[in-house]
Amino acid sequence: MVTKITKGCVIYNSPTSLGNKTGGWRTMKPVVDEEKCKKCNICWQFCPDSSIEPADRKANKAIKINYDYCKGCGICAAECPFKAITMVMEEK
Amino acid sequence: MYEVRFHGRGGQGAVTAAEILAVAAFSEGKYTQSFPVFGVERRGAPVAAFLRMDDKAIRARYQIYEPDAVIVLDPSLISVVDVSAGVKSDGVIIINTTKHPSDFNFDSKKVVTVDATGIALKNKLGSATNPIVNSTILGAYAKVMEIMGKKGKTGINALLDAVRYKSPAKKEENVAATKEAYETAKV
Amino acid sequence: MSRKIVKGAEAMAIAGKLAKPDVVPAFPITPSTTFPEKMSEYVACGELPNTEFVPVESEHSAMSAAIAASATGARTCTATSSQGLALMHEMLFIAAGMRLPIVLFDANRALSAPLNIWGDQQDSISERDAGWIHFYGENAQEGLDLMLMAFRVAEDKRVLLPTMVGIDGFVLTHTSEPVDVPEQKAVDDFLPQYKAEHCYLDPERPTTVGAFAPPEYYMETRYQLDEAVHSSGPVIDEVFADFEKRFGRKYSKIEYYGDRDAEVVFVAIGSLCGTLKDWIDEHRAKGQKVGLVRIIVYRPFPFKELKAALANAKIVAVVDRSISLGYGGPVFSELAAAFVNDAKRPLFKSFIIGLGGRDIKLNDFENIYNAASADLKAGKVNEKMHWVNINKEML
Structure with missing residues (x-):
């Protein structure tokens, strides 16, 4: 399908970035050890791609990685004070 | 077309004098155009302003080089600036001074004098070191135009209304001073 | 009002x-x-x-x-x-x-x-x-x-x-x-x-x-x-x-002033056209024909209107109050280019005037007219660009 140029190049079906699944850019992926996760949400704050669903202490729910968009940069693993996130090779 | 050039010093109100006269002529149905020498608005420095008036719309956009009348707000300028430059042979030079017209000689062009400083101070316009004479001296202009019957003729009543309209303060003092200059100008 | x-x-x-x-x-x-x-x-x-x-x-x-x-x-x-x-x-x-x-x-x-x-x-x-x-x-x-x-x-x-x-x-x-x-x-x-x-x-x-x-x-x-x-x-x-x-006030993309069948036609923008109109009136009173095209809308460039207005012109004196350094008058270059594929086209002559507030006087237009008329008589434009009222002694 051809994209039509709108007046002033305004994009009306925002946010179009949802359709751009950047998970495919990954060579290593973060894996969460739910036992070690203290639900501090520091990783969620640092994730540059908003690819972490925050933990919920009340529900005793650990953080969760959204692999559709996670590019595997490893910032979450580096920042986690409890070493609850490990970077492992993507197996494809 | 009738063209007037004003000579003053920055801060003395030469531009405002041109604008007051423009408002007066405009109220009598004339088209007018007034403007300063652009960009030289420094206090004390010699400045000039211009006024054109005509019965039809004015399109010309150049400075006035051959004025029909010249108005000198500050007599000390005469030794600094050639106030009579380009004045038409049947033109008139109006000077704020206590001297008599016969004390001046500008190639035998008509000279009118008026003690605008004395009149302004009497009416509390400005201070002894910085008298405001721009409204006052126009009274002499109205007088000489009346006598010479020139195209630049501006009625004294229209002028007084314009002075009142354009004065930011001391409206009646300005009007009284203009009237006195009209009555006492040495033509 | x-x-x-x-x-x-x-x-x-x-x-x-x-x-x-x-x-x-x-x-x-x-x-x-x-x-x-x-x-x-x-x-x-x-x-x-x-x-x-x-x-x-x-x-x-x-x-x-x-x-x-x-x-x-x-x-x-x-x-x-x-x-x-x-x-x-x-x-x-x-x-x-x-x-x-x-x-x-x-x-x-x-x-x-x-x-x-x-x-x-x-x-x-x-x-x-x-x-x-x-x-x-x-x-x-x-x-x-x-x-x-x-x-x-x-x-x-x-x-x-x-x-x-x-x-x-x-x-x-x-x-x-x-x-x-x-x-x-x-x-x-x-x-x-x-x-x-x-x-x-x-x-x-x-x-x-x-x-x-x-x-x-x-x-x-x-x-x-x-x-x-x-x-x-x-x-x-x-x-x-x-x-x-x-x-009640009429506007158009360009304004034509003067004689429609004038051989020498000025093209200019802005306030200088007021003075130029006065000069044209003086000139016409002497029985000579001259015209002015004043550009009011510069973008979009009024191709159609300008071509129609200049259909009878023999030489067009384009008076630019700006300069494309290393080329010449911007309006001149655009206007000339607009005619480049036409078999019948007037001569174009470029004039630069009034930069940095230089006063533009009636006499300046007399000089422009004379320079353009001389070129018309010669049948070709003799200089690339004519600087109006410039003091060459200062250079």
Whole structure:
């Protein structure tokens, strides 16, 4: 399908970035050890791609990685004070 | 077309004098155009302003080089600036001074004098070191135009209304001073 | 309607006020400063209760703020001059590319160096490629009228382009003359509220504006923008006609003055045309034929109108009050290029005049006429460019 140029190049079906699944850019992926996760949400704050669903202490729910968009940069693993996130090779 | 050039010093109100006269002529149905020498608005420095008036719309956009009348707000300028430059042979030079017209000689062009400083101070316009004479001296202009019957003729009543309209303060003092200059100008 | 004596720059501010803008971001620069001064005064005094005046820290910020405001759907205007317009340069392209109907008053002034605050048209002519519509007035009245029409044209759904209105610095901005000021009600009828449909801020309907376009999209965006500027022409005609109907003053993209069958025809922009008209009247009184084409709308370039107006001309004296350094007169080069494929075309001669506020006198046009007439007689143009009233002894 051809994209039509709108007046002033305004994009009306925002946010179009949802359709751009950047998970495919990954060579290593973060894996969460739910036992070690203290639900501090520091990783969620640092994730540059908003690819972490925050933990919920009340529900005793650990953080969760959204692999559709996670590019595997490893910032979450580096920042986690409890070493609850490990970077492992993507197996494809 | 009738063209007037004003000579003053920055801060003395030469531009405002041109604008007051423009408002007066405009109220009598004339088209007018007034403007300063652009960009030289420094206090004390010699400045000039211009006024054109005509019965039809004015399109010309150049400075006035051959004025029909010249108005000198500050007599000390005469030794600094050639106030009579380009004045038409049947033109008139109006000077704020206590001297008599016969004390001046500008190639035998008509000279009118008026003690605008004395009149302004009497009416509390400005201070002894910085008298405001721009409204006052126009009274002499109205007088000489009346006598010479020139195209630049501006009625004294229209002028007084314009002075009142354009004065930011001391409206009646300005009007009284203009009237006195009209009555006492040495033509 | 009331008639009063105002300076040109104030007439532009009065137009700005009558248009009731939502946002006015501006930074003062001579000789446009009266505009932000008066607009902020109107806002402070409650005369524009729904307008936000944004004092910014530079002209670049002024245009940035104008873009942001306009992109939310607000009616936006600003003013600048010379270095200020140059500082806006990159933002001017953005305003056009985003199709934001910002209106800008430019007090036409020379560019540094050397520093010069006086009038010529170098500043806005240098921005001719930015995708803006350009209007140029001959006097304060035209400035006011064109400013009002600029809002109408810019905001028209078929146009949606930023528009700048130029009047010559000092010669017009600082000259007091009688101006007819339209009634607010009449302006409200002529210029209804701006209701943005293509670009606006609505949290319920998020959009992306100012996005990037890779090579597979960019050419098409330029094509579309170029088409938009060209096709604003008929809308401009329509708005001019509606303005005349309502306010009685006639405007057209170009104005022809003088003899229709004149062999020597001047082409020029702005206030110098007033003096030139006086010279033409004097000249015609002597029985000689001469014509003037004054360009009021410079972008979109009025090809059709100019070709028709110059159909009988034998030599066209293009009088530029700006210069493309290393080439020549910008209007000259564009006008000559417009005729390049025509079998029958007049001679074109380039004149540069009045840079940096050099006074333009009646005699200058006499000299231009004589130089053009001599070339016409010789059947060819003898010099690339003729600098009017230049003191060669200083060089």
